[in-house]
Amino acid sequence: MFDREQWAEIFDTIGKNKLRTVLTGFSVFWGIFMLIILLGTGRGLSNGFQYGFRNTAKNTINLWGGQTSKPWQGLAAEREVQLDMRDVEALRTSISGLLHITGTLRVWRGNSQLSRGKHYGSFGISGVTAEYTQLQQVRILRGRFINEVDQLHARKVIVLAEDSRDALFKGGDPINQWVQVNNIPFQVVGIYQFEAGGRGMNQNSQVFIPLSVVQRVFNEQQNVDRISLSFADGSLAGSKQAAQRAVAVLSQRHRFDPTDPRAVYVNNNVENAELFGNVFAGINGFLWIIGIGTIVAGIVGVSNIMLITVKERTREIGIRKALGATPANVVGQVIMEAVFVSAMAGYLGLVCGVGLLEFIASKMPGTDMFRDPSINLGTALWALAVLVAAGALAGLIPARRAAAIRPIEALRDE
Numbered sequence: 001m002f003d004r005e006q007w008a009e010i011f012d013t014i015g016k017n018k019l020r021t022v023l024t025g026f027s028v029f030w031g032i033f034m035l036i037i038l039l040g041t042g043r044g045l046s047n048g049f050q051y052g053f054r055n056t057a058k059n060t061i062n063l064w065g066g067q068t069s070k071p072w073q074g075l076a077a078e079r080e081v082q083l084d085m086r087d088v089e090a091l092r093t094s095i096s097g098l099l100h101i102t103g104t105l106r107v108w109r110g111n112s113q114l115s116r117g118k119h120y121g122s123f124g125i126s127g128v129t130a131e132y133t134q135l136q137q138v139r140i141l142r143g144r145f146i147n148e149v150d151q152l153h154a155r156k157v158i159v160l161a162e163d164s165r166d167a168l169f170k171g172g173d174p175i176n177q178w179v180q181v182n183n184i185p186f187q188v189v190g191i192y193q194f195e196a197g198g199r200g201m202n203q204n205s206q207v208f209i210p211l212s213v214v215q216r217v218f219n220e221q222q223n224v225d226r227i228s229l230s231f232a233d234g235s236l237a238g239s240k241q242a243a244q245r246a247v248a249v250l251s252q253r254h255r256f257d258p259t260d261p262r263a264v265y266v267n268n269n270v271e272n273a274e275l276f277g278n279v280f281a282g283i284n285g286f287l288w289i290i291g292i293g294t295i296v297a298g299i300v301g302v303s304n305i306m307l308i309t310v311k312e313r314t315r316e317i318g319i320r321k322a323l324g325a326t327p328a329n330v331v332g333q334v335i336m337e338a339v340f341v342s343a344m345a346g347y348l349g350l351v352c353g354v355g356l357l358e359f360i361a362s363k364m365p366g367t368d369m370f371r372d373p374s375i376n377l378g379t380a381l382w383a384l385a386v387l388v389a390a391g392a393l394a395g396l397i398p399a400r401r402a403a404a405i406r407p408i409e410a411l412r413d414e
Contacts, residue, residue, distance in 0.1 A: 005334075007336075012339070024305045025345030028300035032346045032387055035291030036353025036375055042287050044361075051371050059099075059234035060135055061243050062267040063227045063250070070233045070263040073255055081254050081263050083221040094249045095242055097232040100134040102226030105214050106206075114168060114207065115180045121167040124206040125181065134243030137227045143175050143190030146210050154212040161194035161205030181209070184217060239270035274403040295387060299342065299394045306338050306398035325390030335395040342391025346384055354380065 014021045088103045107125040114123055114226040130148045132138070138145060141162070150157050165174050175187040177383060186209060194205035215221060231242045243266050293344040357373050366372060 003414055014341070020070040020305060021341060022307075024287075024302055025341050025348075027301040028295070028345035028387065028391070029349040029352075030381065031291070031295035031298040031413055032349035033353045034294050035288075035383060036350060036380065037356065038291050039284070039379065040353070040357040040373040040375045042284045043375060044370045045105065047281065047372040047373075048149055048369045049276050049280070049365060049367065056269060058271045058273055059232075059239065060228060060230045061239065061246065062269075063229075063246060064225065064265040064267075065254075066262045066265050068256045068260055068331045070260045072260070075255055079256070081256060082251070083224050083227055083250070085224060086222060087250060088224065088227055090249055090253060091227065091246055093357075095231065095245050096230065097238070097242070099230045099232055100131045101227065101229040102129045102135060103211060104128050104222045104226045105211055105220060106226075108216060112183065113182060114164060115183075116168040116178075119168045119170065121164060121204070123161075123164050123204045125214070126206045126208055126274065127211035128208050129170040129211050132208075135230055139193040141191045141193055142186070143188055145192070146208055150210045151212050154216055155208060156184065156186045156213055157189045157209065159190040159208040160193055161179060161192055162209065163205050164204050164207055165191055165259045181207075182217075194256065233300060234270060236270055236274050239268050243268050243271075252301055265320060295390065298345075299387075299390045302391060303394035303398065306334060306395050310334065310398045331396075331400065334398050335392050338395025338398070339388055339391045343384075343388045346391075348389040350380055350384055387403055394400055 048252075049364075063083065064084040068075075068077050068079045068081065068220070071077050083103070085103055087100055092098060092101050104126040109129070112125045114121055127144055129151050130146055133145055138159075140159075143157055143159070146259075149155070149325065160168070161176060168174070168179055169177070174191065175189050178185045179185075179188060188192055192208075211224070217222065229242075229246070230240065232241070233242070247264055247266065248258050249259075250264055254263070256263040354375065355373065361372050363375065383395065
């Protein structure tokens with residue numbers, strides 16, 4: 001129950017020792033403030049990692065051909081492993097639980113200039129199949145993506161991004177219009193949304209054309225430089241089994257040691273997610289330890305100050321007990337004072353910490369390493385509740401000492 005006289009005494013005590021109260025509260029304020037900032041920073045790192053994988057299916061494995069580092073079956077080392085569409089079909093029939101598989105071929109070495117009249121630009125050109133959108137999210141704004149008919153008949157069609165559309169058409173409608181890819185005409189069939197990586201660099205987008213067209217135009221036969229596949233079993237064990245099976249199939253086709261780490265490069269998204277999840281869990285736990293340690297230091301400061309306060313008020317407490325105050329009344333007042341100082345300082349630290357995170361999030365552009373630093377409201381309130389409970393605990397020892405004061409001894413105290 002709210003006791004006006006008791007709260008008046010608490011405020012009177014605080015008012016008589018303003019500097020000491022402010023310094024005591026600051027230690028608690030700093031503890032909760034640093035905890036919020038540390039947890040928000042950890043969330044920003046985690047958000048950046050998750051953003052980097054925003055468009056990729058989690059249960060995906062990517063394979064690139066490399067160069068052998070071990071002799072195998074009479075063949076020398078240092079052989080190039082060139083993947084092709086026959087590998088795609090072999091994997092399609094050899095991996096159980098396979099959902100989707102596709103090969104992609106990117107055009108390099110400056111052969112990627114797009115032009116339309118006097119307008120031109122250099123953009124990455126990727127040859128893809130219709131299954132590409134099952135493995136990588138592509139948000140079509142207008143028109144459509146590459147389909148199976150385009151791939152089958154090697155149609156010269158192209159899907160542009162917003163930046164390449166603006167560079168070539170200057171605000172005009174590009175759908176069903178023609179652009180030149182290294183002086184070869186392609187019809188625009190779609191526009192997709194492109195998001196730059198945000199690392200402070202000017203990043204141009206990719207444009208997509210049928211894989212069969214890239215292979216013919218650039219004389220790549222059936223070659224691909226990456227094979228991507230997804231599978232039904234999204235567990236870590238299932239992904240490792242699928243990756244091992246894929247490498248085994250490719251090792252038989254290209255005759256290399258399946259234990260050779262340089263022959264085929266494997267990027268397992270399930271394994272990556274597991275690894276980074278463990279890393280961020282460790283980082284988050286470490287930040288919690290630092291933050292809680294800072295709060296504990298502040299709470300110890302509160303407890304020490306309350307001990308000094310009880311010592312200074314020995315005569316007052318003795319008089320109150322002589323006039324009939326019970327030990328429970330004395331304990332309650334000391335604890336309430338400790339809780340009040342801790343709660344107010346903690347709440348202020350919470351508000352300032354969240355406010356600073358919001359300011360940083362609004363002023364700092366998101367990147368693939370750090371994005372949207374924030375803290376869960378439930379976590380913040382839980383931390384504040386723990387802080388209030390710790391404040392009560394900090395006041396318990398001084399309160400018990402105050403309750404143990406005998407009136408006759410207190411009245412003799414100088």
